[in-house]
Amino acid sequence: MLIGINYWRWQWLWLTLLWTTLAIAENDCDLNELSRRGEQLRYEEAALPEYSQLIAQLDQHCRGNEAQHLRGQLLYKSGLIQVSSGNELAALETFKTVQDSPLGSSSTFASLAHTRLQEIYQKFGLWHAIDDHKLSQHYETLKKSMLAHLEHGKPVPVPLREEFQKLSPFSLETLILANDALYFDLSQSLSINAGQSILDNYKTALTKHKKLISVSDKLKIHHAIAILQLFVLATPPTGLMNCLALDMEYKPCRDLSKISSRINKVSPSFTALTHPDQFLSLHDFDWNKVLDFYLGNAKPIKFADVSAATNLNRLQAVEKTLLHNLLQQRPLSSVSKQWIISDSTVSAFSIIRDLTLCEAYDQTSKPKIAETFCKRAAQGKLTPEVVTTLTAFSQKLNNVDNAKDTLNSVWLDAPSLALHAIRNCISVLSSKDKARNGMDTSPVWTLLESFVQEHGWEGSRNEAIAKAYRIIKSVSAKKRQESQERFQKQQQQQRHQQQQFFRHQQNSPPPPPNDLTKKNFYKVLGVAKDASSKDIRKAYLTMTRKFHPDKQGQMSDAEKQENEEKMSKINEAYEILGDQEKRKDYDDQRANPGSQRQQSPFGQGRNGGFPFGAGNFKMNFGQF
CATH class of the missing domain: 1.25.40 (Serine Threonine Protein Phosphatase 5, Tetratricopeptide repeat)
Known part of the structure; x- marks a missing residue:
């Protein structure tokens, strides 16, 4: 009985304490x-x-x-x-x-x-928890269509893949199946866009599903990312740091890291040859080390059982092996179909490597060897149309009209190729100037000078660019001086010819009356007899521009003489038809050939027989 009383007393005390706590x-x-x-x-x-x-x-x-x-x-x-x-x-x-x-x-x-x-x-593709079952059904339909394309070795249409990813963008299944489709595209072209999309999908998977993906699979993904970065995107393989941070002993990442380190020690950065500002700043670089590493006696690259005569060949074999393995063993993929890289594909890494060797041979004064790598890099980096125009200009000085736009385009996309083209152009120009074969190279030098000034070559820290700039500036200045001297010499010759003509006219008997009426000045200027003064002047200006010596290019002595005679006739015709009084006298004499004057009808008088007035007649070419 006492025990029962104590029990209820303790219960009451406990409830009291609880009520007090709640209160x-x-x-x-x-x-x-x-x-x-x-x-x-x-x-x-x-x-x-x-x-x-x-x-x-x-x-x-x-x-x-x-x-x-x-x-x-x-x-x-x-x-x-x-x-x-x-x-x-x-x-x-x-x-x-x-x-x-x-x-x-x-x-x-x-x-x-x-x-x-x-x-x-x-x-996240958690379809079992979704209220709208039509969404899951639509997802399954898209998924089956994706798999059907891949199983039959056909590319997945971009709209299909994009709709599939948009429907469930963070689903691990979606991300990996989309990558399978992108890997097929990669096998056909080594497209930078496909490579970047695969990389982005892997990063999304690692971020959204870091607890779901095993350490082993994470290592494989980081290795895949590093391969894509180095060979497909031609960017620093930062995936290696993530991989080795997860496991320092993971052999695939360690082996690739050693290769990447060897390349970085001797080569300029990936963007140094493709970014104009960085190329202008590239200096104090040992290009001989580049050549020794790739094609010389440098320590061989070690990778699996790869063996070749040079590191260049070894790297090509390593790239092919790693990309082949990646396509065969796609991380997390459940699609059994495997793809092989097409033989016609060229990776961004290969293009950068060829650009590096092109520049290295140019910098070490071996342009003929450089041409092999430059040509290969241009074919991989530029469109066929641009390559054709650039080659025609730099090697034969053809397509000059389109050369400036082409050089601008190449400079923005591959500045080292633009420099190579200009080097070739300078060599061809120098040979032609030295041979004195009659070609006027001034317009091409002027074009080059304009290009290098517009793109900031003056003051560049890149010695190769600075050297090309000095040559172009020096020769262009010399060409301008020669042109000025030629112009002054022509002016002197014209004045001398005028003086000789005037002396000859003064010492010659006056021409027989009406000699000028036998000349059809209207026909010379190509105008009608009733043409207005404005039409006559317009015709005169047009013809003087057409036959102006500076517009004729290179001519033989006979052609020069013929051109001067044409200009003399044009000036003679305008001297008469351009003056209303002389034109009236000329028209009257042609209308009445039997009518004679005791004096030459066009003001012969005190000017010694020159019919236009010697003080007014000028063969003025300079204003056109």
Whole structure:
């Protein structure tokens, strides 16, 4: 009996303590203060611990519907921040908690959380949890179509792949199947775009599913990323650092890291030969080391059982082996179909390597050997049309009209190739100037001078560019001086010829009357007899431009004499028809050939028989 009394006494004491604790807790619950603090919290990842602290205080001290509503609001906001931070799977658990609120369907945030959950389920391909079964059916249809294309060795149409990925972009199955389609494209062209897309999908998989993917598979993915970066994208293989950070002893990454390190020690950066600003700044570089590494007696590269005469051949074999293995053993792929790289494909790494050797041989004054690598790099880097135009200009000085635009285009995409073309052009120009074969090379030198000035070659730290700039500037200045001297000499010759002509006219008997009426000045200028003064002047200007010596190019002495006679007739005709009084006298004499004057009809007089007035007649070529 005493034991029973003691039992109920202890029960009563325990209940009293519980009621007292709850009362104290409710007294410690200040919903208004907690709500105010919640509203002041920022929508950013760094504020998530503060959200968790407020939720914990609510759970510890507050009861009732209002407390549950505030709790749901804080949890929902936390979920939104997790989504915006890229941590959707953490947000998934948060939204589940909100959805399962004790308030049930009466909770606004429970309804909102449900909507967010449906979005996450779709993005991650959690089709069993999705309300709309049509979405999962559509996904399966797209998936079957993708697999059908791949199993039959056909490329997956881009719209199909994009729709498939858009439907469930973070699903691991989606990411890997999309990569299978992209690997097929890669086998056909080693496309940089395909390589970058594969890399992006792998990074998404590692970010969104880091807990799901095993360490072994992560190592394989990092190795695949490094292969794509080095050989397909021609960028630093940063995937190797991630791989070795995960496992320093992982042999595939260690072997590739050693090769990458050997290349980096002797070669310029990947962008030094393809980015104009970096190429202008490239200096103090030992190009002989490049040649020794690739084609000389440098220590051989070691990789598996690869053997060849030079490191250039060894690297080509390593690249082919690694890309072949990658296509055969695609990480996480469940598609059994395998693909082989087409023999016609050229990787970005191969192009960069050829650009490097092209520049190395040019820098060491071996242009004939350089041409082999430059030509191969140009074919891989430039369009066939650009290659044709560039070659015609740099080697034969053809297509000069299109050369400037072509050089501009090449400079922006492959500046080292533009420099190589200009080197060739300088060599051809120098040979022609030295041979004095009659070709006027001034326009080409002027074009080159304009190009190098526009692209900032002056002051370049790249000695090869600085040297080419000095040559172009020096020769262009010399050409301008020679042109000025020729012009002055022509002016002197013209004045001398005029003086001789005037003396001859003064010492010659006057021409018989009406001699000029036998000449058809209208026909000379190509105008009608009733042409206006404006039409006559326009015709005169047109013909003088046409027969101006500077417009004729290289001519023989006989051609020069014939051209001068044409110009003399044109000037003679305009001297008469361009003057209203002389034109009237000329027309009158042609209309009445029997009518004679005692004096020459066109003002012969004191000028010694020259019919136009010797003081006014000029063979003026300089203004055109």
